Amino acid sequence: xxxxxxxxxxxxxxxxxxxxxxxxxxxxxxxxxxxxxxxxxxxxxxxxxxxxxxxxxxxxxxxxxxxxxxxxxxxxxxxxxxxxxxxxxxxxxxxxxxxxxxxxxxxxxxxxxxxxxxxxxxxxxxxxxxxxxxxxxxxxxxxxxxxxxxxxxxxxxxxxxxxxxxxxxxxxxxxx
Amino acid sequence: xxxxxxxxxxxxxxxxxxxxxxxxxxxxxxxxxxxxxxxxxxxxxxxxxxxxxxxxxxxxxxxxxxxxxxxxxxxxxxxxxxxxxxxxxxxxxxxxxxxxxxxxxxxxxxxxxxxxxxxxxxxxxxxxxxxxxxxxxxxxxxxxxxxxxxxxxxxxxxxxxxxxxxxxxxxxxxxxxxxxxxxxxxxxxxxxxxxxxxxxxxxxxxxxxxxxxxxxxxxxxxxxxxxxxxxxxxxxxxxxxxxxxxxxxxxxxxxxxxxxxxxxxxxxxxxxxxxxxxxxxxxxxxxxxxxxxxxxxxxxxxxxxxxxxxxxxxxxxxxxxxxxxxxxxxxxxxxxxxxxxxxxxxxxxxxxxxxxxxxxxxxxxxxxxxxxxxxxxxxxxxxxxxxxxxxxxxxxxxxxxxxxxxxxxxxxxxxxxxxxxxxxxxxxxxxxxxxxxxxxxxxxxx
Numbered sequence: 001x002x003x004x005x006x007x008x009x010x011x012x013x014x015x016x017x018x019x020x021x022x023x024x025x026x027x028x029x030x031x032x033x034x035x036x037x038x039x040x041x042x043x044x045x046x047x048x049x050x051x052x053x054x055x056x057x058x059x060x061x062x063x064x065x066x067x068x069x070x071x072x073x074x075x076x077x078x079x080x081x082x083x084x085x086x087x088x089x090x091x092x093x094x095x096x097x098x099x100x101x102x103x104x105x106x107x108x109x110x111x112x113x114x115x116x117x118x119x120x121x122x123x124x125x126x127x128x129x130x131x132x133x134x135x136x137x138x139x140x141x142x143x144x145x146x147x148x149x150x151x152x153x154x155x156x157x158x159x160x161x162x163x164x165x166x167x168x169x170x171x172x173x174x175x176x
Numbered sequence: 177x178x179x180x181x182x183x184x185x186x187x188x189x190x191x192x193x194x195x196x197x198x199x200x201x202x203x204x205x206x207x208x209x210x211x212x213x214x215x216x217x218x219x220x221x222x223x224x225x226x227x228x229x230x231x232x233x234x235x236x237x238x239x240x241x242x243x244x245x246x247x248x249x250x251x252x253x254x255x256x257x258x259x260x261x262x263x264x265x266x267x268x269x270x271x272x273x274x275x276x277x278x279x280x281x282x283x284x285x286x287x288x289x290x291x292x293x294x295x296x297x298x299x300x301x302x303x304x305x306x307x308x309x310x311x312x313x314x315x316x317x318x319x320x321x322x323x324x325x326x327x328x329x330x331x332x333x334x335x336x337x338x339x340x341x342x343x344x345x346x347x348x349x350x351x352x353x354x355x356x357x358x359x360x361x362x363x364x365x366x367x368x369x370x371x372x373x374x375x376x377x378x379x380x381x382x383x384x385x386x387x388x389x390x391x392x393x394x395x396x397x398x399x400x401x402x403x404x405x406x407x408x409x410x411x412x413x414x415x416x417x418x419x420x421x422x423x424x425x426x427x428x429x430x431x432x433x434x435x436x437x438x439x440x441x442x443x444x445x446x447x448x449x450x451x452x453x454x455x456x457x458x459x460x461x462x463x464x465x466x467x468x469x470x471x472x473x474x475x476x477x478x479x480x481x482x483x484x485x486x487x488x489x490x491x492x493x494x495x496x497x498x499x500x501x502x503x504x505x506x507x508x509x510x511x512x513x514x515x516x517x518x519x520x521x522x523x524x525x526x527x528x529x530x531x532x533x534x535x536x537x538x539x540x541x542x543x544x545x546x547x548x549x550x551x552x553x554x555x556x557x558x559x560x561x562x563x564x565x566x567x568x569x570x571x572x573x574x575x576x577x578x579x580x581x582x583x584x585x586x587x588x589x590x591x592x593x594x595x596x597x598x599x600x601x602x603x604x605x606x607x608x609x610x611x612x613x614x615x616x617x618x619x620x621x622x
Binding site: 012013019023026059060092096102107108111116127137158168169 | 183184187188191192193203206207213214216217218219220221222223224225226227228229230231232233486512514515516517562563573607
């Protein structure tokens with residue numbers, strides 16, 4: 001049983017890093033319902049094991065490590081899983097995520113503004129991809145394009161948004 | 177389409193449509209050079225952020241549409257329910273008069289309270305009846321049965337409809353909404369403010385303008401249109417953000433909010449301090465962020481930013497808080513602007529004063545600061561920050577998290593407008609924290 005002080009600390013740390021853990025899981029399993037289940041399991045395990053957490057170290061790598069094991073446990077069952085890395089590459093991917101994610105903590109504000117500036121036809125492609133969760137082939141069918149053109153359009157739109165965010169924020173990361 | 181170049185392989189991986197052969201090529205490319213993994217993870221983080229941003233964007237659009245269609249449906253529905261209302265009203269009135277006025281709230285504090293429509297002998301622990309609240313002066317705090325805590329300062333005119341709904345006619349209040357109180361709604365003439373689990377301050381003028389500032393969490397603001405055909409945009413405000421709106425003027429930026437010193441909340445009175453105006457150069461493209469002016473608010477433990485709930489200004493370890501800074505008017509800045517390269521902030525100062533800037537000590541001060549300000553040689557400690565920064569150089573680890581230090585710079589000024597620049601030079605290697613600000617009349621400094 002955690003003390004009240006530990007519970008408060010856990011809540012503060014988890015609230016801060018939960019979006020990053022959620023994005024990490026979603027980046028590796030394409031199905032949002034599975035990602036949510038994994039996130040929930042991760043939160044429960046983190047809470048149960050919080051007494052083992054070393055307070056002198058950052059919380060995010062510890063949380064991502066637990067999330068990674070949860071992911072591996074489900075890996076075989078996920079037909080649409082994006083995880084095709086071996087365990088060594090997954091370890092490196094996880095480590096790199098914990099290093100780079102805090103550098104992007106300010107991006108969401110600027111990204112919203114940049115998204116609003118996108119021309120309507122590009123916003124439509126982005127919506128079909130990220131909101132309706134369609135793949136390039138399905139988007140192509142819906143818009144009467146070919147799948148290759150959709151991939152190119154998506155790639156150019158992502159580049160355009162990245163440059164827009166960088167214009168707003170500068171190109172280097174930070175993590176405060 | 178065959179994907180051979182790394183960018184196409186990454187794009188294919190993000191879209192989940194790599195063939196086994198392409199996946200093998202991606203693996204090989206990732207193993208060629210450790211920096212290649214950086215590219216993939218960066219792209220993946222951006223991809224997930226874009227997914228979330230699109231969801232926020234689309235959900236926001238559907239909220240606005242829903243609100244428009246609700247109005248149409250409401251008109252049709254009104255005639256249907258009118259009959260039912262007549263029936264229910266009769267029954268309710270009978271119950272009301274037989275049971276006496278209902279209560280949805282308990283008084284938790286009452287200081288010098290003068291109410292026009294009730295006896296003034298309110299005490300903590302007393303039940304507070306629903307209906308109109310006409311607070312001439314004093315401070316009244318109510319705990320609603322929904323878990324919502326209200327802090328009201330006179331003069332204020334309001335009506336407590338039930339434990340989840342309040343109509344604010346004029347005056348200012350701070351609301352702290354617990355988990356159970358999500359959805360608590362304040363109606364004003366200018367529009368409605370719906371709490372999504374947060375602490376926020378709200379002011380309404382009798383001439384129809386309403387102002388909202390969010391200290392933690394999120395609120396949804398639904399301004400009222402001039403007529404039924406014009407439905408203004410519904411907006412979401414997060415911590416550190418504020419807006420003003422009225423039927424006539426629509427939605428505008430509320431960039432300067434007078435804040436209470438002791439906690440996150442709007443001040444109970446208009447500021448009369450030395451700082452009369454704080455304005456940045458971001459204009460309408462940044463509608464929501466606000467700067468908080470805390471009259472005489474500078475002290476050990478003062479909250480540092482409007483958009484960060486934790487970091488506070490403290491004396492550095494082993495020293496006392498500088499006496500010459502205590503009691504200065506503090507300006508809580510918007511931390512996310514730390515990364516804007518072309519940021520400018522104008523301060524309008526009413527009398528001869530000293531402007532203090534608290535600049536992150538980890539990086540060289542930007543040229544504008546070095547050229548127009550003097551380094552006092554004093555430092556402050558600011559934190560706690562996200563534990564993720566614990567490994568960075570210059571970080572002090574305390575029990576409640578990492579802290580950073582800031583150098584105090586000062587400049588003596590006469591009344592006028594003074595321009596400050598961004599917190600870092602464009603070629604600085606990494607981001608620094610947003611600077612803090614305080615201003616003290618010259619006679620009271622040193």
